[in-house]
Amino acid sequence: MLREQPFLNALIVNIMIGAIWHYIVFFLCTSINISAFNPERKMYQPHKWENGGKFYNNVLKINRWKDSLPQYIGKDGFSKDHIDDTSIEYLDEFIMETCRGEWNHTMNCMVSVLYLIMNDLWVGILFSFVVILGNMPFALIQRYNRFRLQKLRKTLLRKAERERRKSLAE
Numbered sequence: 001m002l003r004e005q006p007f008l009n010a011l012i013v014n015i016m017i018g019a020i021w022h023y024i025v026f027f028l029c030t031s032i033n034i035s036a037f038n039p040e041r042k043m044y045q046p047h048k049w050e051n052g053g054k055f056y057n058n059v060l061k062i063n064r065w066k067d068s069l070p071q072y073i074g075k076d077g078f079s080k081d082h083i084d085d086t087s088i089e090y091l092d093e094f095i096m097e098t099c100r101g102e103w104n105h106t107m108n109c110m111v112s113v114l115y116l117i118m119n120d121l122w123v124g125i126l127f128s129f130v131v132i133l134g135n136m137p138f139a140l141i142q143r144y145n146r147f148r149l150q151k152l153r154k155t156l157l158r159k160a161e162r163e164r165r166k167s168l169a170e
Helices: 007-031 048-058 062-068 088-109 111-118 121-169
Strands: none
Touching: 007 088, 007 111, 007 121, 048 062, 048 121, 062 121, 088 111, 088 121, 111 121
16 A cells, blocks of 8 residues: 555655545534434443543543643534533533544544554554544543533432422422
């Protein structure tokens, strides 16, 4: 494939492949109905090592750097910068948006497999590293935010249930 190509040709082809891959993933991500990004899917479920989201603060210190990265505001203008509403419906939408963002960045990392197959090992590793470095922090932020949003959602549901019981008792 690209193993026999001069470095400059391989570089250009790899950049083009990455750009096309990212465009296709972005197109799919923004075209697929938000309901397809169900937080109950296995891919979005917490892992034991994440320790309820504490891994992101304690190990990665995500709070120190997450706000310095840019965010994409979707076609409907859904900003993930701050919570605009505390309704369950809004939080559900926000949680699904974190799944969409995680899916997008995770799928972008998959081009690494293609880079490793098509290139000499060191070139494949270099391009894979760049792609993963450019996408993984964003996927991790989505997971971190989802833990926080789900915790807030549970708290609000418990509070609403207490208020409902209180009003029934009166």
